[in-house]
Amino acid sequence: MRPFILLAVTAFVVGFISCKEDNPEGTLTLHFKAVYDGQPLQTFTTHPFEGIQQIQFTHLSMMVADLQLVKGSAVKDLDDIELVDLSFDNLAAAEAGYTLTIPNVATGSYDGIKFGLGVPPDLNQKKPADFSSGSPLSKTGYYWVAWNSYIFSKTEGRLDTLGNGTLDLGFAMHTGSDALYRAGQGTIPIVIEEGKTTNMNVLLDYKDLLQGVDIKSHPQNHTQSDTSEIVKIVNNYGTSITLSL
């Protein structure tokens, strides 16, 4: 297991690994998985939460952007933007997670992987109508008019606030707006071999993601002034994401 370390989002110039036509290539397959306290996270199952509370998730998703393989100080662009939906109501699907297959990766040894969580500022200036129907950014359900921003991630569910077995409070934590874009890097040796597939797991532990988040008093955040809890969520990406091969 390797940690994923959040980076300051600054524009710095890095070299690009160019892909020559006759270079041998392999495939990188990323398996994004939601876990809760280390166990595969199935929606519509109940888990212990802060104090006496119990939590049940109904929807888990996020935009993953600017995915890059890192080699020294150079990077290889893999994917611009992907909507990673981790809402699985059965265990087998939750264990398998969301698979992102990236073909035609130049063979070689890489030092790690980098990606952003959310929609990077340049793309976040746009609107769903600017994209064709195949793009995740064309989804109007992921655009929030009042923020002039895409919704970067959705974490929805219900809370048993009294610990009495009744899920009495619905919650929807949606992150968004440029200030809440986060990017990070994980150092992990990745070897891409000709004609072969290299698998990598990206685990997101929602218990750690919601660490310190007061859902009970802020079951929703939809005004720009009320970002206290969602800022905690995006800052928790560093402690909740781990990488493994």
Added chain:
Amino acid sequence: MTVDGIRLGRKLFYDPILSVDSTVSCATCHQQALSFTDGLDRSQGVAGMTRRGSLSLINVGFHYDGLFWDGRSPNLEHLSLIPPEDPIEMAETWDNVELKLRNHPVYPTDFRQAFGIDNVSGIDRHLAAKAISQFLRTIVSGHNSRYDRFVRGEIFLEENEFNGYLMFFNIDPSLPDAQCGHCHNAPLMATNDYFNNGLQESPDLYSFPDPGLGAITGIASDNGRFKPPTLRNLVFTAPYMHDGRFKTLPEVVDHYASGGKESPNKSSFMFNLVLTESQKADILAFLLTLTDSTTLTNPAFKNPF
């Protein structure tokens, strides 16, 4: 899309030739004067009532994550093949429709102009569906509503409409969040997503009277979820919801204000909104700004016969 393709599609849309007894056309259940719905709880086909109510076809070309209330059709070309062979809606067979079209005095010319076929045997269901889809994609509505003119900065909304707008999209933190914009987002006032908006009560994920999306995907947590239809031209599209259970818009707003009926996957956006009567009236006033009646009289969408 071509002019001739659209012209042919419009004729087919309005022609009862697609039904077994020449009594029902697409337009029977999708009437221009009713923003392409039919005013019924459930639609009347050649052989009785359909399972669910008709859907408006305005801006349908922009719905790309599934068509029908439950998303069971991926695109218009696929969908247009379905009603003629639906045993309740039109109860015909495409084999027979193809014969009727090939032997028709005018359609062979129309098909030749639209698709360049050189023989009547080239007339088939797929070209017919293609033409109908081309026509459907032209049914675009929005430009002329008060809401759109307001967004373009051409007019101001009345105070009550504006209040409703602020609550609909949760723009003003001092007003309650009516939650609507999550599921009915601009510009379509729909989303290409599926939700359980609390219409059906169910103790678990398996007991919804109409499972909606879940019956298509086979995923339990999709049960009870439906596509949010456009809220444009609501004044003409009553009754509301997939089973037409609400006859008026105030009933719809009351439903949302109350948070709806309980079930495990009811959306987190559905709960008692604690709205005053005047706030409900403001939301209603905003909904009416989404009216574009020019769509209902646009000659390009009229019955060509």
